[in-house]
Amino acid sequence: MNVKVKLFGLLPRRFPGYNPEQGMEVLLPQGARVKDLLARLDISKEEGGIVAMNGLVQKADAELRDGSVVHVFHPIAGG
Amino acid sequence: MKFLRVNMTEKSIQAEDVPQAYLGLGGRGLTSIFIDAEVTPTCDPLGPENKLIFAPGLLSGTTLINTSRISIGAKSPLTGGIKESNVGGTVSAALGRLGITAIIVEGKAPQGELYLLKIDENAEARLLPALGFKGTRTYALVETLQKDHGAKNGILCIGPAGENQLASASIQSTDVDGRPCRAAGRGGLGAVMGSKGLKALIVSQGGKHPDALADPEAFKGAAMIFAKAVKEHPFSGQLMPALGTAMLVGPINAAGAFPSFNATQGVLDGWERISGEKLAETIKARGGKSGHMGCSQCIIHCSNEFVDAQGKYVTAALEYETIWATGGMTGITDLDSIARMDFLCDDIGLDTMNTGVAIAVAMDAGYKPFGDAQAAIEMLEEIVKGTELGKAIGNGPVSVGKHFNHHRVPVAKNQSIAAYDPRGIQGMAVTYATSPMGADHTAGWVVGQNLAAFGGKLDPLSPQGQVEVSRAAQIATAAFDCTGLCQFAATAANDVPEAGQALLTLLGAKLGTALTQEDVNALGVRVIKAERAFNRKAGLTNKADRLAKFFYEEPLPPHNKTVLVSDEEMDRTFNF
Numbered sequence: 001m002n003v004k005v006k007l008f009g010l011l012p013r014r015f016p017g018y019n020p021e022q023g024m025e026v027l028l029p030q031g032a033r034v035k036d037l038l039a040r041l042d043i044s045k046e047e048g049g050i051v052a053m054n055g056l057v058q059k060a061d062a063e064l065r066d067g068s069v070v071h072v073f074h075p076i077a078g079g
Numbered sequence: 080m081k082f083l084r085v086n087m088t089e090k091s092i093q094a095e096d097v098p099q100a101y102l103g104l105g106g107r108g109l110t111s112i113f114i115d116a117e118v119t120p121t122c123d124p125l126g127p128e129n130k131l132i133f134a135p136g137l138l139s140g141t142t143l144i145n146t147s148r149i150s151i152g153a154k155s156p157l158t159g160g161i162k163e164s165n166v167g168g169t170v171s172a173a174l175g176r177l178g179i180t181a182i183i184v185e186g187k188a189p190q191g192e193l194y195l196l197k198i199d200e201n202a203e204a205r206l207l208p209a210l211g212f213k214g215t216r217t218y219a220l221v222e223t224l225q226k227d228h229g230a231k232n233g234i235l236c237i238g239p240a241g242e243n244q245l246a247s248a249s250i251q252s253t254d255v256d257g258r259p260c261r262a263a264g265r266g267g268l269g270a271v272m273g274s275k276g277l278k279a280l281i282v283s284q285g286g287k288h289p290d291a292l293a294d295p296e297a298f299k300g301a302a303m304i305f306a307k308a309v310k311e312h313p314f315s316g317q318l319m320p321a322l323g324t325a326m327l328v329g330p331i332n333a334a335g336a337f338p339s340f341n342a343t344q345g346v347l348d349g350w351e352r353i354s355g356e357k358l359a360e361t362i363k364a365r366g367g368k369s370g371h372m373g374c375s376q377c378i379i380h381c382s383n384e385f386v387d388a389q390g391k392y393v394t395a396a397l398e399y400e401t402i403w404a405t406g407g408m409t410g411i412t413d414l415d416s417i418a419r420m421d422f423l424c425d426d427i428g429l430d431t432m433n434t435g436v437a438i439a440v441a442m443d444a445g446y447k448p449f450g451d452a453q454a455a456i457e458m459l460e461e462i463v464k465g466t467e468l469g470k471a472i473g474n475g476p477v478s479v480g481k482h483f484n485h486h487r488v489p490v491a492k493n494q495s496i497a498a499y500d501p502r503g504i505q506g507m508a509v510t511y512a513t514s515p516m517g518a519d520h521t522a523g524w525v526v527g528q529n530l531a532a533f534g535g536k537l538d539p540l541s542p543q544g545q546v547e548v549s550r551a552a553q554i555a556t557a558a559f560d561c562t563g564l565c566q567f568a569a570t571a572a573n574d575v576p577e578a579g580q581a582l583l584t585l586l587g588a589k590l591g592t593a594l595t596q597e598d599v600n601a602l603g604v605r606v607i608k609a610e611r612a613f614n615r616k617a618g619l620t621n622k623a624d625r626l627a628k629f630f631y632e633e634p635l636p637p638h639n640k641t642v643l644v645s646d647e648e649m650d651r652t653f654n655f
């Protein structure tokens with residue numbers, strides 16, 4: 001399956017040629033979860049702590065759906 | 080270790096040893112326990128009976144990094160309850176180095192009089208007449224004060240909003256560059272300062288007599304461990320300097336919890352135009368500054384300096400909450416207008432949150448269309464002119480709601496919410512509703528736990544477990560707010576065990592007693608108990624621990640949830 005990934009914060013600079021307007025397509029096996037996507041992109045949980053799929057934040061174990069748009073943000077803290 | 084008591088009725092100043100009851104307290108712990116003990120809860124917040132107390136944190140004035148927060152307390156003219164609002168800048172460390180534990184401003188100068196309180200490098204304090212500064216905005220004020228008294232002074236001051244005793248009036252603090260761009264914004268403490276007839280505090284940064292440490296060696300070692308952890312943590316070491324607090328615009332919109340168009344939408348269409356990424360990019364392209372140091376001894380540097388297309392200074396310390404209040408709530412997705420409003424709020428001496436939300440309520444009521452930046456800026460100027468509408472805006476969202484007879488007013492205890500909608504992150508509903516301060520995001524920030532993909536099961540759209548996390552966060556914050564440390568240094572203390580231990584050692588080495596985590600929690604509980612006791616006596620019972628009604632009735636798109644935390648659950652928050 002295919003998901004479109006959009007990266008934020010300092011994450012885009014990890015991927016040369018990343019286009020912030022379009023994001024990037026990532027091919028994953030059927031049934032892949034949020035944590036599998038992050039592992040594929042080599043984004044650790046210290047770097048990518050908030051993941052939203054189609055406008056809803058997800059936990060690491062959530063299953064991804066084909067054709068989804070996935071936003072990956074840094075973990076947040078403070079107030 | 081001394082209190083300076085400044086009586087504005089008699090124009091007298093007295094230094095006294097810190098009374099036994101307040102020993103070992105600093106920051107919010109000192110201001111709140113003091114207000115509860117010494118201020119008549121039913122008094123007029125703008126009358127002579129109210130007291131305004133300035134207290135640097137317990138660790139301010141030491142060599143530890145990021146210890147620049149000063150707590151300011153009084154009975155609030157906005158909420159009618161107790162208030163602590165803290166701010167960074169340079170005054171906290173300066174007072175710490177002078178060995179001053181608190182400044183207490185009592186009484187009230189006769190109508191029409193205005194004063195400066197100057198504290199020199201020997202901790203000698205004087206009241207100076209300041210009638211010539213009547214109505215002066217904060218940028219012009221500090222420029223003159225620095226010319227007259229020297230740039231090596233930290234300044235806390237009010238603008239026209241504080242002099243006019245408006246309930247959204249802030250106390251502005253100078254940053255390390257001497258600009259009044261940092262605010263103790265919440266709760267109208269600027270109005271209390273104005274009511275006393277005090278325009279500014281000028282504090283020498285040349286003090287050389289901080290309180291002695293009980294164990295200087297242990298302190299030194301722990302301070303190094305703590306600084307290393309803050310520097311090495313990705314959040315405080317890399318993210319904050321790169322993006323500042325505005326980094327939150329993206330994730331909070333992605334969560335559908337960014338209150339927009341006066342809290343009728345949870346995603347702001349076009350948020351990418353005002354995101355932290357866009358802000359950093361704009362600042363860089365124009366030659367402004369990101370990763371800017373705002374406060375004394377800071378090694379995180381979350382601040383910034385925003386310049387216009389010509390590279391000319393517009394404002395500094397443009398923060399997430401301000402971008403949200405003046406941008407998201409008003410539907411203004413243009414950083415230049417937002418930066419201009421931030422500057423005007425600082426210059427007039429206004430809480431950007433309460434004021435941005437007040438403007439949004441006026442727009443929602445049909446006074447002007449959402450997205451009209453010119454109209455928003457004109458509303459700010461109305462505040463200075465003192466027109467009927469200006470007074471309504473300057474007194475905050477509730478007063479604007481009354482002015483236009485409009486029901487949708489996003490507040491708790493009369494204070495505007497912050498940049499997290501309680502329907503999109505239900506844990507924030509608990510914090511906003513139950514904090515003794517009124518809706519206050521810093522009082523118990525549970526956003527991270529709700530949105531994190533890893534570690535934790537909280538669902539931001541469900542009330543399940545939210546009371547417990549809010550309670551824990553509120554207790555931890557009440558204790559942390561005693562230290563003088565910036566909250567952005569807390570992440571390292573929470574995540575890195577050695578840093579957490581170092582913080583206990585630092586507090587112990589300052590106070591001369593070994594402290595455990597339980598002791599620190601007990602301090603947090605003690606502070607909240609004092610605050611709630613004061614509120615109860617002031618008439619704010621558990622019935623006041625509720626959000627504005629519309630949050631329970633009007634679902635927020637895109638998730639279409641209302642606040643689902645019941646009143647009974649809210650009342651369980653403080654089970655002590």
Ligand code: SF4
Nearest residue numbers: 373374377379381565
């Ligand atoms: S991180 Fe920001 S708010 Fe905290 S001390 Fe540094 S400049 Fe001030």
